[in-house]
Every structure is written in structure tokens, then in C-alpha cells.
Amino acid sequence: MTVLAPTTPEFLGLDADNLIAIASALIAVIGVGVAAVIAQRSAIAAKKSAAAAEASAAEAATISHIERERRHDDLAPQHPIEIVAKREKRSGVRPDLYGSITIGRNYRVQGVAWDGKSFTSLNLPLLLLANQPQRFFIEPAPVGSNGLVTQEVHLRFWPPVAELDGVDGWTCPCDRPTASGVQEPPHWELRIPVSYQRPPQIRGF
Ligand SMILES: [Zn+2]
Known part of the structure; x- marks a missing residue:
């Protein structure tokens, strides 16, 4: 008499074909499960990679913004903190x-004088040329013991416009206004105090 092992196919009444079919089905089920896990992991990995790309793009944008602002500051007009008014007497x-x-540096410029109450336009050319002193009228020399009326000059600057100004153009990489006009907001603005030392030897003025 033959004793069948309890786990043999014959014991379960399965022939080889059935066994293969079951095995195939099991493999298919496992395969689907593995595929699902792989798909899920891929999706998670894709999300992580998209988030990383977004973070790196945001970081790049921040760095670029910082670099633009640094360049903007580098291109700003530099001037001593004070303008000392000088008297000029014509006969x-x-x-x-x-x-x-x-x-x-070459800049487009507009300027006003501020006396604490109101503004007066300064007689400046539209274009300031690099390293060339630009003289401008402030006010009539004070009479008697009167002091200087003008307190500050406010200067508004823009990069020059090469095709309009006939000078080498340059640009600032930031987003501030680039073309000047009477109504344009400034790209840079300097507010410079004005001082005046009355000459001690001259009386009456
Ligand atoms: Zn700028």
C-alpha cells in the first residue's frame, strides 16, 4: 500500500495542469501586488522628485532675486552725504x-529742491555724464541773517536709454522702472542735505 504525503498534489486531488494553473494564478496575483507596490513607490518617488525640483527652482529664484538686488545696489549712484552750496557773484x-x-556713471536724472514745505525743480540736464561735475542753481544767496531756505535736494535716477541719450547704455537686472519721464517712479532716489557756510568776510549777504 502506498502512503501519500499529505501535501502532494495527488493527495489534494490536483493533477499537474491544475497545479500549474494555480501556480500561474498565484504568480499573477503576486505580480499584480508587486506591480502595485512598485507603482506606488514610483509615484512617491516622482512626487518627492517634483517637490525637490520645485524647492530647487524656488531656491534658484531666491538666489537670483538676491543677486539682482545686489547688482541693483552696486549700480546705484554714489554721492557724498552732503551738498555744500557755494555762492557765485556776477557783477x-x-x-x-x-x-x-x-x-x-551715466544716468538719466531729475531733481527737486525741498525747503521743508514744497518742492522746486532743479535745473538739471536730462542726462548726467559719468565723472563730469554738474553745477546747478539752488537759490539766491541768503540776505542778512537769513539762513539757507533749501534743506535737501532729491535726485531721481534711471539707467540711460542708449538709443535716446546717445551714450553707452546699461541696464539694471531688477524690475524697477527703466525709462525716465516726468511721471515715472525713480529707479534710485537720493535725498541729499544741503549746507551753506556763510563767508565771514562778506557782510550784508
Ligand atoms: Zn535696479
């Missing part, structure tokens, strides 16, 4: 006070 005419600005 038969009351002396006037003049200021002078010298900037190390």
Missing part, C-alpha cells in the same frame, strides 16, 4: 548759491 547781480554733483 551787478545778487549772488546765487550753486551746488554740484558728480556721479561715476
Whole structure:
């Protein structure tokens, strides 16, 4: 008499074909499960990679913004913290006070004088040329014991426009206004105090 092992196919009443079919089905089920796990992991990996790409793009944008702002600051007009008014007397005419600005780069410029209450336009050219002192009228020289009326000059600057200004153009990489006009907001603005030292030897002015 033959004793069958309890786990043999014959014991379960399965022939080889059935066994193969079951095995195939099991493999298919396992395969589907593995595929699902792989798909899930891939999806997670894809999400992580997308998030990483987003983070790196955001970081790049931040760095680029910082670099643009640094460049903007580098291109800003540099000027001493004060303008010292100087009197100029022409014969038969009351002396006037003049200021002078010298900037190390070509800029479009507009300027106003501020007396604490109101603004007066300064007679400046549209274009300031690099390293060339630009003289401008401030106000008539104070009379008697009167002091200087003008407190500050406010200068608004923009990069020059090469095709309009006939000078070498340059640009600032930031997003601030690039073309000047009467109504344009400034790209840079300097507010510079004005001082005046009355000459001690001159009386009456
Ligand atoms: Zn700028």
C-alpha cells in the first residue's frame, strides 16, 4: 500500500495542469501586488522628485532675486552725504548759491529742491555724464541773517536709454522702472542735505 504525503498534489486531488494553473494564478496575483507596490513607490518617488525640483527652482529664484538686488545696489549712484552750496557773484547781480554733483556713471536724472514745505525743480540736464561735475542753481544767496531756505535736494535716477541719450547704455537686472519721464517712479532716489557756510568776510549777504 502506498502512503501519500499529505501535501502532494495527488493527495489534494490536483493533477499537474491544475497545479500549474494555480501556480500561474498565484504568480499573477503576486505580480499584480508587486506591480502595485512598485507603482506606488514610483509615484512617491516622482512626487518627492517634483517637490525637490520645485524647492530647487524656488531656491534658484531666491538666489537670483538676491543677486539682482545686489547688482541693483552696486549700480546705484554714489554721492557724498552732503551738498555744500557755494555762492557765485556776477557783477551787478545778487549772488546765487550753486551746488554740484558728480556721479561715476551715466544716468538719466531729475531733481527737486525741498525747503521743508514744497518742492522746486532743479535745473538739471536730462542726462548726467559719468565723472563730469554738474553745477546747478539752488537759490539766491541768503540776505542778512537769513539762513539757507533749501534743506535737501532729491535726485531721481534711471539707467540711460542708449538709443535716446546717445551714450553707452546699461541696464539694471531688477524690475524697477527703466525709462525716465516726468511721471515715472525713480529707479534710485537720493535725498541729499544741503549746507551753506556763510563767508565771514562778506557782510550784508
Ligand atoms: Zn535696479
